């Protein structure tokens with residue numbers, strides 16, 4: 001192995017820059033070349049790349065987003081597209097690829113590896129933490145902190161006006177963000193995709209909290225919560241069934257994806273970059289780098305894609321007890 005390429009693909013997440021930096025510097029440390037590919041797989045197809053040395057990644061560890069840019073590429077879903085990508089890698093003498101992205105990006109990488117036998121290693125970068133084989137994905141911790149801070153602000157205004165707020169957070173298939181920020185910000189109820197707690201329970205819980213003298217309430221709702229109602233429909237439902245509430249809805253949206261990475265994500269990104277490059281140098285391919293029990297671990301990409309990350313159900317109980 002003499003030259004490694006690195007790209008960011010799919011949705012961006014805080015910590016991607018820190019991971020690119022780590023890949024580039026680990027290459028420099030081991031005296032091999034590193035190439036940054038712009039705009040994910042689309043840039044690979046178009047040959048849009050640039051050599052990265054240890055200095056070209058200065059001052060980015062603290063920046064959100066990804067300076068290599070991310071993209072979704074329909075062309076890479078076609079065999080012709082992937083062939084072009086392969087030809088560009090050969091033309092630029094690149095021997096292996098580090099893919100920073102989510103499960104879609106890993107699926108693309110796996111297919112590419114199958115077709116051309118080209119070595120690939122994945123680094124999980126997504127705020128949802130919905131990837132099997134790692135306790136934490138890059139950007140997840142930062143997103144938790146951003147969301148908790150936002151809910152704290154909403155609570156200030158909620159308690160000034162005796163209001164009930166429904167706050168929608170990201171998570172179409174995974175409730176990690178909702179569950180953790182719900183507990184962290186002291187939400188009355190937390191609605192997630194994994195468990196249907198039922199609408200009755202929501203009403204009961206709100207009534208109980210009113211009877212106990214609470215003046216404001218926050219309900220955290222994951223985008224894909226299992227009640228089947230979106231956050232606006234939920235608010236309407238409560239309005240109809242519990243008249244008298246002053247209800248507001250807040251959809252946090254893309255602010256959750258931005259911002260400077262937390263210290264945890266910067267450290268995680270640095271460790272994942274080192275592990276990714278050193279795994280390639282050991283001849284490994286088709287794995288995803290992850291963290292478990294504070295140790296770096298490798299999971300086969302197909303397992304990472306097919307497996308389901310589990311929520312911590314203990315948190316549901318803790319949340320219940322905290323809202324007594």
Ligand code: ATP
Nearest residue numbers: 010011072073076077101102103104105107108126
């Ligand atoms: P996130 O879900 O966090 O946004 P992701 O990596 O899952 O990230 P996707 O948009 O699903 O994001 O995938 C990113 C890119 O990976 C796609 O635009 C496409 O180029 C490639 N890709 C995804 N699935 C496949 C596939 N089955 N075959 C080939 N390429 C794929």
